[in-house]
Amino acid sequence: MSDTPITTGFHHITMVSNHAPRTLAFYGGLLGLDLVKRTVNFDDPGAYHLYFGNDAGRPGTILTFFEWPDAPRGHWGVGGIHHLALGVDTPEAQLKWKRRLDDAGVRVSGPIDRGYFRSIYFGDPDGQVLEIATKGPGYDIDEPMEALGRTLVTPPTERLPEGRDEAAIAELTHPEPVPVVTDDMRLRGIHHITGITDDLERAHDFYAGALGLPLVKKTLNQDDGKTEHWFWARYDGTSIGDHSAMTLFGWPGSDYRARPGAGQTHHIAFRAESEDHQLAFRETLRGMGIETTDVLDRSYFRSIYFRAPDGLLCEIATDGPGFLIDEDRATLGTALRLPGWLDERRDEIEKALRPLELRDAYAAASGSERA
Numbered sequence: 001m002s003d004t005p006i007t008t009g010f011h012h013i014t015m016v017s018n019h020a021p022r023t024l025a026f027y028g029g030l031l032g033l034d035l036v037k038r039t040v041n042f043d044d045p046g047a048y049h050l051y052f053g054n055d056a057g058r059p060g061t062i063l064t065f066f067e068w069p070d071a072p073r074g075h076w077g078v079g080g081i082h083h084l085a086l087g088v089d090t091p092e093a094q095l096k097w098k099r100r101l102d103d104a105g106v107r108v109s110g111p112i113d114r115g116y117f118r119s120i121y122f123g124d125p126d127g128q129v130l131e132i133a134t135k136g137p138g139y140d141i142d143e144p145m146e147a148l149g150r151t152l153v154t155p156p157t158e159r160l161p162e163g164r165d166e167a168a169i170a171e172l173t174h175p176e177p178v179p180v181v182t183d184d185m186r187l188r189g190i191h192h193i194t195g196i197t198d199d200l201e202r203a204h205d206f207y208a209g210a211l212g213l214p215l216v217k218k219t220l221n222q223d224d225g226k227t228e229h230w231f232w233a234r235y236d237g238t239s240i241g242d243h244s245a246m247t248l249f250g251w252p253g254s255d256y257r258a259r260p261g262a263g264q265t266h267h268i269a270f271r272a273e274s275e276d277h278q279l280a281f282r283e284t285l286r287g288m289g290i291e292t293t294d295v296l297d298r299s300y301f302r303s304i305y306f307r308a309p310d311g312l313l314c315e316i317a318t319d320g321p322g323f324l325i326d327e328d329r330a331t332l333g334t335a336l337r338l339p340g341w342l343d344e345r346r347d348e349i350e351k352a353l354r355p356l357e358l359r360d361a362y363a364a365a366s367g368s369e370r371a
């Protein structure tokens with residue numbers, strides 16, 4: 001264990017969309033994320049690969065989408081991701097999101113008090129389950145910061161379904177329409193990612209042993225009070241790293257497997273600080289009997305891919321070189337970028353892709369475009 005390389009946290013998450021213009025309207029327009037790169041899937045150049053992120057695509061804030069128009073609808077299950085949570089600073093800003101999404105015709109549930117944070121839930125146009133979670137209060141509300149994750153914490157009754165006032169929760173919202181994403185509402189990237197496994201102990205060996213992420217919470221799913229729910233994160237005994245919390249529901253013995261497709265996460269990527277750091281992860285993985293791909297050049301980072309023991313597709317991506325290698329900061333995401341080896345096919349590739357322009361799904365849905 002002492003030689004385990006430690007990841008800083010998530011690099012990106014990649015999801016599947018049936019329709020890139022709709023995805024851009026939702027994530028770029030409605031959620032106010034910056035499109036930092038429009039390119040194609042390097043393994044399937046007829047398909048868009050869109051990258052959203054903060055600060056020119058800072059690792060931990062990056063959401064990417066493959067556009068596969070004919071992909072069947074996926075669903076969550078063992079070996080897949082249940083939902084992606086994006087961070088927001090305050091409960092007040094979270095209520096603004098509830099109002100903005102509601103007004104755009106997106107059904108929102110919550111805010112629900114999860115103890116460690118408050119959460120609202122909704123779906124993207126393909127059915128991917130999303131959450132917006134507040135920064136705090138944090139994982140040390142029921143265990144000392146220096147001893148997180150050592151014992152099973154049973155949530156108090158008021159946080160379980162029987163203790164919730166659903167009618168009061170449903171009514172809670174921001175009093176005014178929210179036609180623009182104000183600075184206080186800015187989404188802060190990946191807050192946590194939650195998946196489903198059939199073996200939490202084996203998952204622990206993987207997240208702690210291969211990625212260097214210790215347990216920071218063992219609790220129960222607060223929507224049923226029974227299913228075990230474990231959290232891993234970058235943690236040194238004094239603080240939790242931003243963009244690093246991976247959580248899993250344990251479904252022991254379940255054969256309800258995730259199905260890949262639209263509205264499902266395709267894979268999750270963890271950070272390596274350098275190419276050497278990435279090779280150290282590869283050595284560790286191979287030492288555990290987990291095969292990885294060779295290092296692949298993804299232009300903006302280098303990647304290796306492998307599967308977690310429950311089947312989840314994972315990647316380790318380097319922090320560099322980043323998204324500014326082929327565009328200026330001011331024009332990031334405005335034109336189709338192709339790696340050199342695809343550039344000679346640019347005309348053919350461009351013709352086959354749907355045109356993309358940034359529309360605001362809020363304006364379209366609320367009618368404010370006409371006002």
Ligand SMILES: [Fe+2]
Pocket residue numbers: 083085119131192194
């Ligand atoms: Fe969550």
Ligand SMILES: [Fe+2]
Pocket residue numbers: 012014267269315
């Ligand atoms: Fe990736």
